[in-house]
Amino acid sequence: MEFFPDPSGHHQLAILFFLQLALILLVCRAVGLLARRVGQPQVMGEMIAGVLLGPSLLGAVAPGVYTTLFPPESKRVIYAVAQVGLALYMFLVGVEFDLDLIRKRVRGAAAVSLVGMVVPFTLGAVLATFLAEDRGLFPDESTRLVQAMLFMGSAMAITAFPMLARILHESGMAGSPVGVLALAAGAVDDAAAWCLFAVVLATFSDDATIAVAAIVGGVLYAAVCLLVVRPMLRGLGRAVERRGEMSSATLALVLAMLMAASWFTDAIGIYSVFGAFILGVCMPRGAFAKELRSRIGPLTTALLVPLFFVYSGLNTKLGLVNTAELWGLTVIVLVAACVGKGVACWAAARLAGETEREARGVGALMNARGMMELILLNIGYERGIISQSLFSIMVVMALVTTLMATPVFERVYAARERRERKGESRGTTDEGGEML
Numbered sequence: 001m002e003f004f005p006d007p008s009g010h011h012q013l014a015i016l017f018f019l020q021l022a023l024i025l026l027v028c029r030a031v032g033l034l035a036r037r038v039g040q041p042q043v044m045g046e047m048i049a050g051v052l053l054g055p056s057l058l059g060a061v062a063p064g065v066y067t068t069l070f071p072p073e074s075k076r077v078i079y080a081v082a083q084v085g086l087a088l089y090m091f092l093v094g095v096e097f098d099l100d101l102i103r104k105r106v107r108g109a110a111a112v113s114l115v116g117m118v119v120p121f122t123l124g125a126v127l128a129t130f131l132a133e134d135r136g137l138f139p140d141e142s143t144r145l146v147q148a149m150l151f152m153g154s155a156m157a158i159t160a161f162p163m164l165a166r167i168l169h170e171s172g173m174a175g176s177p178v179g180v181l182a183l184a185a186g187a188v189d190d191a192a193a194w195c196l197f198a199v200v201l202a203t204f205s206d207d208a209t210i211a212v213a214a215i216v217g218g219v220l221y222a223a224v225c226l227l228v229v230r231p232m233l234r235g236l237g238r239a240v241e242r243r244g245e246m247s248s249a250t251l252a253l254v255l256a257m258l259m260a261a262s263w264f265t266d267a268i269g270i271y272s273v274f275g276a277f278i279l280g281v282c283m284p285r286g287a288f289a290k291e292l293r294s295r296i297g298p299l300t301t302a303l304l305v306p307l308f309f310v311y312s313g314l315n316t317k318l319g320l321v322n323t324a325e326l327w328g329l330t331v332i333v334l335v336a337a338c339v340g341k342g343v344a345c346w347a348a349a350r351l352a353g354e355t356e357r358e359a360r361g362v363g364a365l366m367n368a369r370g371m372m373e374l375i376l377l378n379i380g381y382e383r384g385i386i387s388q389s390l391f392s393i394m395v396v397m398a399l400v401t402t403l404m405a406t407p408v409f410e411r412v413y414a415a416r417e418r419r420e421r422k423g424e425s426r427g428t429t430d431e432g433g434e435m436l
Contacts, residue, residue, distance in 0.1 A: 017077050020069060021307070027053055028306040040406055041166045043371065046306055047399060050313030056392075060319060070314060082311045083272065085304025086375060087262040088296055090273040093162055094280020095289050097187055108352040109184035115348035116189055116366050117157045117196075120340030124156030125149035127336055131329075137390040150200040151385050154193065155377065155394055156340055160370025160402060161190040167365060167406055171414045178361040178413055181354065185345070186366065194277055195222075197376060198270035201383070214269035221265060222278050229257075230282040237284025246291035254283070254292065271379055305371075312374045312395065315381055320389045321396070330393045337397050338404075342367035361413030368405035373398035 028046040035045025052058065059066040131137050132148040164186045173179045198218050236253075240246050258279055265275030283289055321330060346363030354362065374395065381391045 013074060013077055016069075016071075016074055017081075020074065020078065021303075023069065024053065024306050024310050025303070028309065039410070040403065041163065043163065043166060043301075043305075044402055044406075046309050047312075047371065047374070047402070049306070050309030050311070051316050051318070051395070051399070052313070053310050054313030054316050056313070056316055056318040075311070075314060078307055078311050078314070081304065082308040083262075085300060085308055087258060087272050087276040088300040089162075089305055089308075089371075090276040090375075091258050091280040092293060092297055092300065093190070094277040095283050095292055096162075096165070097191070097277075097281045098183070106184075108181050108349065108354065109188055111352040112181065112185035112345050112348045112362060112366065113188040113192065116159065116185065116341055116345040117192055119344035120156040120337065121153035121196075123336045123340040124152035124154070127156075127333070128152035131390075137387050139384065139387045147200075147385070151380055154197045154200050155373065155380070156337055157189075157196070158193040158369060158372050158376055159186050159189045159341070159366050160368045160372045161186040162372070163368045163370035163402060163405070164365050167368070167409060171406075171410065173361075173414050173417065176417060177354075178358045178365075178417075181349070181358070182362050182365040185362070189366070190372065191277070191281075193372075194274050197379075198265075198274045201270050201379070217268040218265065218270045218274065221261075221268075221275065225261075225278050225282045229279070233282065233284050233288075237286065237288040240284075240288045240291060241286060244287065246288065246295065251291075251295055255296075273375060308371075308378075309374070312378055315378065315388065316392050316395045317388055318392055318396070320392055326389065326393065330396055333393055333397050334400055337369070337401055338367055341401075357413055357416070361409055364405055364409040364412055367408075368402045369398040370402045373402075 028049040031049035031052065032042035032045035035048070036042050053070075055066065058069075128148040128151070129145065131152070132145045138148050161183075164182060168176075168179045168183065195218075199215055201214070236250055240250065258276060261275035261279045262272035263275075266272040283292060321327060342363040344363075345366040346359045349359035349362040350356065377386070377391055377394050377398070380386045381388070386394070
């Protein structure tokens with residue numbers, strides 16, 4: 001009987017994967033619960049758990065255990081299943097994409113989103129001009145300066161829209177003025193960032209026709225989804241509204257469409273998450289969207305997404321950031337990220353007419369990178385755009401900015417907002433008592 005089989009065959013890989021999955025789920029859940037105890041979203045703990053299970057901690061403290069549990073051959077299996085989880089996750093992000101919310105706060109959302117994209121993108125691009133010649137950071141000699149600038153700009157500009165929504169929901173601020181503005185701006189920001197990154201990925205080809213085909217294919221895909229697929233699905237939406245539930249056949253059809261969309265966008269060179277997100281935006285709202293969230297959401301977040309965090313953790317080697325120069329670069333990246341996103345969004349919100357406190361709340365929320373950043377970084381690393389050292393530095397930035405978001409938001413906005421709401425509620429009750 002082999003509890004730790006040699007992962008050289010398909011069946012042996014499957015046996016090992018069951019053990020890996022059990023460990024991943026237990027550790028991610030445990031660290032996620034600890035994160036909630038200290039006021040962080042559970043997903044933040046799961047992100048950290050991925051790093052703990054990788055070479056940065058487990059591999060450093062118990063290298064024998066690490067190589068036995070996570071041999072190089074097994075990463076292919078984790079990667080493949082994690083990609084299914086990512087497609088489902090980004091599909092659900094698209095399902096949650098609220099166009100009505102954007103219409104309500106279009107002026108403020110447009111200002112915050114535009115500034116929150118342009119400023120950090122510019123800072124990232126400028127930073128890349130100083131780093132592009134270092135083959136320890138950009139290992140592929142074919143990577144041109146403009147490509148390094150585009151990648152670093154995109155990595156700095158992205159916002160973790162799902163994390164932002166989770167923070168607002170758990171703090172009870174989703175319906176507040178800041179919550180509505182941040183959700184609208186974050187949704188626009190996220191959609192624009194993924195469209196931008198799709199273009200960035202398309203440029204990483206020596207053949208101009210491949211890049212053009214990727215960009216044109218992506219535009220055509222989005223147009224077909226929004227102009228053809230979306231209207232066609234309205235009938236299914238009405239059927240679900242009448243029945244009050246989604247049939248297994250309808251769910252299977254949607255999942256088949258999702259897998260086909262992910263395959264197509266990956267095949268043309270702009271990655272599966274873009275296709276999944278756009279298809280999610282096209283789904284009917286109301287009962288149809290609610291059924292999708294209830295049927296797909298729990299399995300995706302509880303089982304599949306933790307695999308992605310661990311896959312990211314397996315690629316993260318904080319031990320590579322082992323010189324004063326690299327730690328200095330980490331600090332520079334972190335400061336540029338906070339100034340480019342948090343401070344810039346605060347300034348944009350003020351210019352859009354928000355109060356000082358509301359603007360600070362928006363800046364704190366928009367500065368979180370979260371899982372979206374990890375998705376982008378993993379794509380860059382898998383494509384050979386960035387080295388493992390730069391990948392690890394950017395993961396540190398993603399973790400720190402996301403860790404900052406909840407406590408900073410609580411301090412600058414949420415705590416005082418809740419106190420004022422309680423005061424208003426108490427005052428209303430007192431007035432009612434006097435009237436009686």
